[in-house]
Amino acid sequence: MNVESKEINGFAIDQFNQHDLEVGKTQGTCPLCSHTRKPENKKAKCASYDWERGLGTCHNCDTSFQLHTYQRKGASDKVYVRPQHEVAITIPDSKVVDWFADRGISKQTLQDLRVTEGPEFMPQTGKSENTIQFNYFISDQLINVKYRDGRKNFKLYKGAEKIFYNINSVVGYDSCVIVEGEMDVLAMHEAGVKNVISVPNGATLNSNNLDYLDNCIDYFDDKEKVILAVDADEAGQALRQEFIRRLGAEVCFLVDFEDCKDANDYLVKYGASKLRDVIDNVRPVPLEGVSTLRDIEDELKDFVKNGFKPGFQIGLKNFDSIFSTYTGQFITVTGVPSSGKSDFVDQMVVGYNNNYGWKTAYASPENQPVYLHAHKLMRKHWQDMPSVGDIGGDKWDQVTEHVNDNYFFIDMDKYNLEAVLRKGAELVKRKGIKCLVIDPFNKVRDVNAHSDDVNRYTMDYLAKIEAFCKKYDVLTFIVAHPTKMYKGQDGKMEEPTMYNIKGGGEWYDASYHGLLVHRDYDAKTTKVKVLKVKFQNLGENGAESFFTWEPRSGSFVPHVGTEAEAEPMPWE
Numbered sequence: 001m002n003v004e005s006k007e008i009n010g011f012a013i014d015q016f017n018q019h020d021l022e023v024g025k026t027q028g029t030c031p032l033c034s035h036t037r038k039p040e041n042k043k044a045k046c047a048s049y050d051w052e053r054g055l056g057t058c059h060n061c062d063t064s065f066q067l068h069t070y071q072r073k074g075a076s077d078k079v080y081v082r083p084q085h086e087v088a089i090t091i092p093d094s095k096v097v098d099w100f101a102d103r104g105i106s107k108q109t110l111q112d113l114r115v116t117e118g119p120e121f122m123p124q125t126g127k128s129e130n131t132i133q134f135n136y137f138i139s140d141q142l143i144n145v146k147y148r149d150g151r152k153n154f155k156l157y158k159g160a161e162k163i164f165y166n167i168n169s170v171v172g173y174d175s176c177v178i179v180e181g182e183m184d185v186l187a188m189h190e191a192g193v194k195n196v197i198s199v200p201n202g203a204t205l206n207s208n209n210l211d212y213l214d215n216c217i218d219y220f221d222d223k224e225k226v227i228l229a230v231d232a233d234e235a236g237q238a239l240r241q242e243f244i245r246r247l248g249a250e251v252c253f254l255v256d257f258e259d260c261k262d263a264n265d266y267l268v269k270y271g272a273s274k275l276r277d278v279i280d281n282v283r284p285v286p287l288e289g290v291s292t293l294r295d296i297e298d299e300l301k302d303f304v305k306n307g308f309k310p311g312f313q314i315g316l317k318n319f320d321s322i323f324s325t326y327t328g329q330f331i332t333v334t335g336v337p338s339s340g341k342s343d344f345v346d347q348m349v350v351g352y353n354n355n356y357g358w359k360t361a362y363a364s365p366e367n368q369p370v371y372l373h374a375h376k377l378m379r380k381h382w383q384d385m386p387s388v389g390d391i392g393g394d395k396w397d398q399v400t401e402h403v404n405d406n407y408f409f410i411d412m413d414k415y416n417l418e419a420v421l422r423k424g425a426e427l428v429k430r431k432g433i434k435c436l437v438i439d440p441f442n443k444v445r446d447v448n449a450h451s452d453d454v455n456r457y458t459m460d461y462l463a464k465i466e467a468f469c470k471k472y473d474v475l476t477f478i479v480a481h482p483t484k485m486y487k488g489q490d491g492k493m494e495e496p497t498m499y500n501i502k503g504g505g506e507w508y509d510a511s512y513h514g515l516l517v518h519r520d521y522d523a524k525t526t527k528v529k530v531l532k533v534k535f536q537n538l539g540e541n542g543a544e545s546f547f548t549w550e551p552r553s554g555s556f557v558p559h560v561g562t563e564a565e566a567e568p569m570p571w572e
Contacts, residue, residue, distance in 0.1 A: 021056075026048060026050075027045040027048055028045050028049060029042070029043060029046065030046050030058035030060060030061060031056075031065060032061060032065055033060055034060075046058055046059055046061075047059065047060075055171060055172030055173075061112070064169065064172075064195075065168075080143075080159060080160055081158065082141075082160065083135075083142050083143075083144065085118075085145075087116055087135050087142060091107070091110055091115070091116060093107070096117045096130075097110065100115075103268060104187065104190060104264070104267040104268050104271075104272070105183075105187065105264075106190060110186070112189060113166060115132065115133065115135070115186070116132075116133045116135065117130060117131065117132055117133060118133060120147045120149075120155075122149050124149075124153040124155075125149065125151070129150065130150070131147040132147070132148045133147055136160075136163055136164075136167075136200070137168055143161050143163055144160040144163060144200065145157045146165070146182060146200065156200060161215060162200050162201070162215060163212050163216050164178075164197040164200065164213075164219075165182050165185055165198040166185050166198065167216055169194055169195050170197060170223075171219070173195040173223075174225065175195060175223060175224060175225035175227065176196065176223055176225075176226055177193055177195065177196040177279060178196075178227065178229065178230065178243065179196060179229045179230060180198065180199055180202060180230045180231045180239065180262060181198055181202065181262065181264075182198050183263075184196075184263035184264050186264070187263040187264040187266070187267040188229075188275070190275075191272040191276040191279070192272070192276055193275075196229075199212060200212050203230060203233075203238065203239035204238070204239075209357045209359070210246070213246060213432070214430060223247075225253060226251050226253065227253045227254075227255060227279060227282050228243055228244070228252055228254055228255065229257075229263055229279070230243075231262045232260075232262070240254070241473075244285055245428065245473045246428060246432060247429070249286075250285075253282040253285065254282060254283050254284070254285060255278055255279070256283070257278065266278065308535070308537040309326075310324065311324025311326055311537070311538045311539075312324055312326065312355070312356060312475075313351070313355065314347065314348050314350075314351025314352060316347075316351065317558065318545040319528060319545045321545075322530055322539055322540050322543035322544070322545055323515070323530050323539040323540075325475060325538060326475075326538070327473045327474060327475045328470050329469055329476075329512035329534070330465050330466060330469050330475070330478060330511065330512055330513075331477050331478070331513040331515060332480055332498060332511040332531075333477055333478065333480070333514075333515045333517060334479075334480050334481070334482055334497075334498060334500070334501055334515075334531075335482075335496065335516055335517040335519075336482065336485055337481065339517050339519045340517050340549065340556075341479050341517045342479060343376070343549075344517045344528060345437055346376060346377060346380060346554075347380065347555060348477070349435050349437065350380045352434070352435060353406055358433075358434035358475075359406045359431055359433045360406065360408070360434070360435040360437060361407075361427045361431075361435070361437070362407070362409050362410060362437045362439065363410045363415060363424075363436070363439070364437060364438075364439040365415050365439075365443040365444065366439060366440060373409065374409070377407055378400065378403050379552070379553050379554040379555075380555050381399050381402060382553065383555065384553055385552040385553070386399075408433065410424075415443060415444045416444065416445055416446065417445065417446040417464060417465075418447065418448055418464075420444055421465070424436045424468060424472070424474065428474065434473070434474060434475060435474065435476070435477065436476045437476070437477045438465075438476065438477065438478050439477070440479045441461070441478050441480050442480075442502070446461050455503055455506050458502070458503030458506040458510075459503075462478075463510070465478065478511075480501045482496035482500035482501055483500065485500070495516060495518050497531060498532065508531075511532060511534075512534040513530075513532055513538070514530070514532035515531060516528065516529040524548065524549075525547065525548060525559050526546070526548075526549060526556060527544055527545070527546050528546075529544045530542060530544075546558070547559050
């Protein structure tokens with residue numbers, strides 16, 4: 001039964017009745033188990049339907065199921081491969097079932113989550129192995145498969161879309177639990193926690209590129225509580241922080257598995273009832289703007305043991321030796337017109353992308369048209385000038401896809417700061433950006449400013465950017481032209497400082513870091529000078545590095561012969 005397209009819980013609904021059930025009725029048969037029951041019970045009304053929430057619940061098999069078929073608004077426009085195999089509704093007894101039983105997982109849970117087994121070629125062993133198959137569904141469509149062999153080798157279905165495992169389970173709920181592996185989903189299910197999902201590929205220390213979250217972000221629009229039950233190791237904690245950044249601290253809650261690594265270990269050691277208690281007794285993320293020592297004790301211990309954490313670097317040795325940064329800060333970049341400010345900022349964000357996978361959003365009224373700016377970024381990644389003959393080739397497809405997935409251009413008729421920061425916050429949530437570029441600041445006005453005093457205006461402007469950086473752990477670049485420029489006795493423009501920007505001292509006082517980009521046309525070099533670093537471990541005030549601009553790639557290359565060999569920084 002098709003109905004007019006409508007929206008419920010943030011989803012566009014294409015088809016109202018997914019299972020050919022009686023629409024509008026609150027009770028009926030279960031599409032998951034009714035056909036397996038004895039003939040006299042096949043038509044028994046064992047399930048309850050909640051059409052508004054899109055959720056059905058069976059009182060016979062104790063399983064929840066979706067009533068609607070959804071078209072995700074935030075779904076990727078990429079074309080993915082769909083796995084081609086049938087997923088059995090029931091599974092036979094086997095050694096695999098026995099293995100799960102030893103991990104506290106019942107056969108019923110395996111059937112509820114549609115776990116199967118079968119042969120699959122595993123690249124780690126170079127041959128076909130009998131594997132456990134964790135099947136990833138959206139509604140009744142098989143989207144991906146995770147294979148695991150007996151040696152704990154894993155692989156996802158090649159070319160398939162990455163989504164959360166068991167994502168169907170959170171539809172209709174105002175809360176959900178996120179874990180780090182399929183086994184933990186099964187463990188939670190065993191403990192009676194049904195609205196639980198898992199990341200598809202575990203956690204790494206670099207957890208910025210969560211493409212599965214990008215693909216499934218709509219599922220979190222109506223969530224008032226997101227319980228983060230990831231592993232207790234360093235990679236798991238990094239993943240936890242990225243979820244908090246993307247989903248918002250106000251909805252995130254934390255789990256403590258005590259002396260256990262994850263949910264499945266906890267199930268095996270303490271049982272299903274205790275595991276359920278853990279979920280029932282989660283703690284909120286510490287209040288924003290308020291910290292106690294216990295909230296920051298882990299960071300304190302790390303500092304005592306290891307000192308300052310190293311800053312992030314762009315991958316150019318002569319610049320990295322004088323400057324690095326943390327996220328959650330902003331950098332002011334100044335220089336006379338046509339000195340290469342915007343180009344060097346591009347160089348920096350490309351470096352962060354290459355080194356750490358960071359994505360960047362641009363609010364750049366002067367970097368127009370956008371296709372030319374995209375071309376600049378493409379050249380830096382390509383390390384050459386693409387030609388007509390390259391269009392449609394493998395490298396063209398690879399580089400254009402990379403630029404498309406990692407750089408986002410905010411387009412507005414009239415740029416204003418509040419709108420840019422709102423769009424930046426949305427891009428943090430939906431795309432996971434780690435950098436924001438405002439270029440130049442005087443073309444992105446604060447239309448809500450209530451003061452005509454330039455110093456007050458600058459103070460409020462930078463305070464709003466600082467608040468954005470801290471809340472979303474984003475590194476922001478502000479390109480600021482100097483308003484006062486003077487020529488020296490040699491007729492050349494003198495190097496400006498941050499005090500030459502309109503607003504003067506407020507720029508120097510408020511900025512975490514300041515950089516000068518200055519081009520010497522006679523020497524054909526570009527100098528980048530550190531005007532300010534907030535923390536001494538991140539750089540050296542007054543230090544300089546010199547570059548030659550390479551025209552084909554549009555990249556800055558360390559210039560040899562102009563500067564002395566950079567001395568190691570004190571922390572190196």
